[in-house]
Amino acid sequence: MAPKVTLREVADAAGVSTFTASKALNGGKGVSEKSCDKVLSVARQLGYVPNLAAQELRGAARNSVAVITAGTDNAYYLDMMNGIQKAAQAADQSVVLMDIAVKGAYSEELESRTVQRLLEARMSGVISTLTLRPESIARLAEWDVPIVFVDSTPPEGMGHLPSITTDNHGASLLVGEHLASFGYTDWMFLAYPDIWSSRRTREDGLREAAQRAGAQLQVVEAENSAKAACAALTEAMEARNERLPDVLITGNSPLLLGAMEAMSQLRIKAPDDMAIVSYDDFAWAPFVEPPLTVLDERAEEIGMRAARTLVQIISEQAQAIKAGDNAAPNYRKDLTQQVPVGLIVRRSCGHKGKETS
């Protein structure tokens, strides 16, 4: 039918200039109602579809934000993405997914290539789920591309960049208190690598909590996958011989899954042989045997807030540019947020008086 209709053609067909046509389509002023209607109807009839590339080239506002992740087989990210989607949709921004893991493992080189592509496409902003390299961030800054970190923090010395995270420190203390209330003193933390900055905060919080509770904390690190977690935990347990820790704290739900696998192989029963508690709530936690005590980070909420924050920065930036001001994004101090977490107590952490479902 109408595979390619340009604005020029619409204008000609309507008997006006491209100027008038453009104004009419964009609801601008300075066009009589008659011309406006005429243009609109002709456009519809011809099946006119504006060319975004041309618009953008001419200096229109950018309209897609990139979400950078690294190997996400985690339901947590689904929720987060949903939140991001919703907020972005509301602000008329498309969401472009960019994963910088090459086979489940983070890749520096891919990070660079990805940032490059993102610049080439003149994206309006970036949401990153992990701490990018300072080099990448400098690159984005040069080009005035705003960035918001989510569930992760900016690298050392770049604290002015906004981040939306769970209150990981608080979460750890919360867990710690809960563990202390059971009298557990031998804790093991199964952690993912620290390209995800939450790893550090969580660990530090646990250390502090352990100290307060007079407990000791052993940290075991594994690649961020169930398989790796299973192997790492098995090894750690063997190294300890028969002596099980009182409680295992897993850093997120893929690690938890791996841990459950390992425990099932080693015939360790929770919570009697060893209690278990994990970061990241997920839908199935109540139905697992035993029902799992977890921290609820409200991933969707976090995603939504991050996207809203980014969108706001972008729109302020657009205003500033229109006003002829500095095009650099203005990162106000109050953009960084910590979302409080809840501890959802189920049975995996031990019995004690009455229990919640």
Place this chain on the structure above:
Amino acid sequence: MAPKVTLREVADAAGVSTFTASKALNGGKGVSEKSCDKVLSVARQLGYVPNLAAQELRGAARNSVAVITAGTDNAYYLDMMNGIQKAAQAADQSVVLMDIAVKGAYSEELESRTVQRLLEARMSGVISTLTLRPESIARLAEWDVPIVFVDSTPPEGMGHLPSITTDNHGASLLVGEHLASFGYTDWMFLAYPDIWSSRRTREDGLREAAQRAGAQLQVVEAENSAKAACAALTEAMEARNERLPDVLITGNSPLLLGAMEAMSQLRIKAPDDMAIVSYDDFAWAPFVEPPLTVLDERAEEIGMRAARTLVQIISEQAQAIKAGDNAAPNYRKDLTQQVPVGLIVRRSCGHKGKETS
């Protein structure tokens, strides 16, 4: 530093014309090695980043594919997206996520708006996880945008459009046989709405299987969310008074989750009071109480195949255009694929001799 460097500036700085510069950067021929090196080094030094919008405007190949979903709080989609990502990445295509659900529920109007945006952005192709309206498809066809359906089929009468699905019919027969082997004759199917076309195929397969097994099949429909499923199942159970079905078959994992919730509230124990089996394998299935018997659809594999198929169509299209041929995508018959499923037997479906963990 270098917020905006145009090709012209690079060319000037290198003392050549834009033509030469362009050729040099794109590794084209007809440029002496000396000029080429010069241009490249100057470009690097100035921090030149090509403008994709300009390139595209001038007629370069498109470079992002859209993935259309509707309200995906389902881990199944995460795996699928991972597969899509991988294949798209390999073909240098960006992945743009477009959800056409407005509050968890599919919205016709949003579908239209989304297709419009997708056209405006001149995306290179579409992967859809649900059966789009014929109107939308016509729109895409007008603009020669290739489409591949994944985990869903094209609408009535458009069978030439490729789709990558699980062998849903086969899967249903598989389940049916399994149920029959336990002697179950009273089956209930908890299904999602049929904008997802797999609903029909699954139901038809179950009907056939039920007939073969001399069983009866009751179908209960719910919106595609755990909450809705919980409510619908509770209602259905009440309507049947005390008489429980022998087995409940849930259409996907959010529905399964809702069903488990309802069963827990109604104090129905699986598999003794009622067996349960579900479509969609997911990571936690082995650890739920009871461990769940499920169908494994290999979501990542499906996603990967879909993306590869789309990429191939796109590249053939690009070739045809370059050769001056018809720009319409060429959908060959053999692009449509059915991926076989596996039945993973655990305990939720009943006891019988030896069992798999």
Place this chain on the structure above:
DNA sequence: TGGTAACACCTAAACGTTTAGGTATGGCTG
């Protein structure tokens, strides 16, 4: 009647690329 303000509209120049078509330069052939 002339002055002027408001309005509807137009022409033409951008935006940053690619590329068709052309022009020097030099080397080879006969």
Place this chain on the structure above:
DNA sequence: CAGCCATACCTAAACGTTTAGGTGTTACCA
């Protein structure tokens, strides 16, 4: 040395928009 071809390069015209700056036309007022 004329004739020819490759090679390396250039000029200028697209691609489809937006928009600054300008030109009528009408309407109103003194």
